[in-house]
Amino acid sequence: MKIVQRLKPIGFVYAAFLCLAACTNKERNQNHIIEGSFIKWQPVTITFDGPEVSETDSINPFLSYSLITRFHNGRDTIPVHGYFAADGDAANTSAISGNKWQVKFAPPATGDWQFDAQLLRGNDIAVTAYKAPEVTNSLWKTSGSFKISEADSTALGFYRTGKLAYVGKHYLEQTESGQPFLKNGVGSPENFLAYHEFDGTFDNGGADTPTLNNGLHAYPTHIADWKNGDPTWGDGRGKAIIGALNYMSEKEMNSLYFLTMNEHGDGDDVWPWTQPDQQTRYDVSKLAQWEMVFTHMDQLGIAMNLFTQETENDTILNKGELGLERKLYYKELVARFGHHLGVVWNLGEETNRSSEQLKSYAAYIRNIDPYDHPIAVHNHIRVTGKSMEGRPLDPIKETLTPMLGYRDFEVPSLQMFDTTEVHKEVKKWRGLSTKHKKPWVVYLDEIGHWDIGVTTDTAANNNYDMVMRTSLWGSLLSGGAGTSWYFGGMDMPNNDMAAEDFRARDQWWTISGHAKRFFNDHLPFWEMKAHDELVSNERAYCFAKKDEIYVVYLPKNETTDLEIGDGAFTIAFFDPKGGGKLYDMQNGGWKITKPNSVTLSALDGKSDMDWVVVIKRK
Secondary structure (H helix, E strand, O other): OOOOOOOOOOOOOOOOOOOOOOOOOEEEEOOEEEEEOOEOOOOEEEEEEEEEEEOOOOOOOOOOEEEEEEEEOOOOEEEEEOEEOOOOOHHHHOOOEEEEEEEEEOOOOOEEEEEEEEEEEOOOHHHHOOOOOOOOOEEEEEEEEEEEEOOOOOOOOHHHHOOEEOOOOOOEEEOOOOEEEOEEEEOOOOOOOOEOOOOOOOOOOOOOOOOOEOOEEOOHHHHHHOOOOOOOEOOOEOHHHHHHHHHHHHOOOOEEEEEOOOOOOOOOOOOOEOOOOOOOOEOHHHHHHHHHHHHHHHHHOOEEEEEOOOOOOOOOOHHHOOOHHHHHHHHHHHHHHOOOOOEEEEOOOOOOOOHHHHHHHHHHHHHHOOOOOOEEEEOOOOOOOEOOOOOEOOHHHHHHHHHOOOOOOOEEEEEEOOHHHHHHHHHHHHHHHHHOOOOOOOEEEEEOOOOOOOOOOOOOOOOHHHHHHHHHHHHHOOOOOEEEEOOOOOOOOOOHHHOOOHHHHHHHHHHHHHHHHHHHHHOOHHHOEEOHHHEOOOOOEEEEEOOOEEEEEEOOOOOEEEEOOOOOEEEEEEOOOOOOOOEEEOOOOEEEEEOOEEEEOOHHHOOOOOEEEEEEEO
């Protein structure tokens, strides 16, 4: 239950904050406090004094005010939206009112930074003024400065490797380390944020989940994964959801797929507003609690694949158009969470929206996002009607073809009903995007029939071998940039929206972790692409930098010929299910059959298992 704090109105406050304690990472000035570690990439929070307002005031604080702060360092000027923060500590106090306004900034460069901030007031000004025109109704203006030191090489997660950025290639890049990012993600539950210890969160009548208490997640088995020093809020709330993230990180999962709004959707239990139907009134304390979870994700290096809507509710805001409520929704998400380093904005799960609508969303987000986070969309799997030629419509094609080459779109988020088509489909869209001169980062974000997905370890119909071959290695060896693993089966424990215990798929996380580690440790994968024309067996996959390195996936009981370049090569074998080391071989497992061709077979005759074969120039 959210605690309502009624704070005595005090109007505008311009005096300095009282000095409560000496702190090396806090600076007090005029009407603001600057807090942070002052290290590159790590967030700087500036809390301003402003008008005393409430979430429920007749003058809407989310629409009628706009805090804009321009950060500049002599080279770049970065305008960043701020937001109403109630009493400045709403995650812990559950306050609905106060006079604190905040902006969060992730500094992308070292050195001296200055800022100019102003709080604007006007009708719907939150969605009509972004870059602060010179003549406007400004309540106050203030300025300040701070100095940023080099990135911390001992920091954790993205605070060490930097922001995930689209750099015109087929993989996102970790800006500080310069390393390409290969996603190994958790794709369920989509309502991960329907957590019982978040303020204002309840089941509003979504799909029946009888294994959950009151329809909300508690993740009880993961309380033990919380560690001393990890965040909590209020009176020690949040340990289970933080522990769940810790477990994911320990299993080498580096991405999480979740909805920020499913009102009228499958779950109907996640929204950023004070109530599901109050779509211009934001729940400050709930969002501050989300912020604590997202900050922990940055520290763990878990990317946020943030889905802004789903197929069942994508007309809830402005009937699907880019209207006032939708603009405010995007603005609040960007203002409160845009400073996080692993963000991918997804325009919608199983989208029904037209390409014109999707492009309008993307252009608006790109305009207000100071960090240029990648923008994605998830295709539908059901499209009614037929083409002019009488053929059934292709839902992936219908969604993605109009987005090819579009300047504000980088990530097709694929849903594949038929897992045997994954390899071909990922390769297809990677290739088409290159031809349109805007290379895409192709993600596989949902597989199989809705009630199957990836099964649990103990399921009678355990499908790990099939998923490993078709979807995990099938997508990676076609040049895919990674996968989110969907659980399926809404009416079963630990499946999709009912998922509570991520250890139910512990063996699968191990298998998928093997693949990510193999790519990162052994391959220049960012220089490679699919070359299936080099293998004779259509069930095998070939991923190569021709004449230098070839990787072939060989399913059990199969052999294949492989065309290679001239010269001397080495061969090694990798067990995709068991992991471990590369088995370097000079004899066995291959045979030169003719010039520039070899026949590949299982290592040591172990044909009852799949093998990954690596052939590399000496």
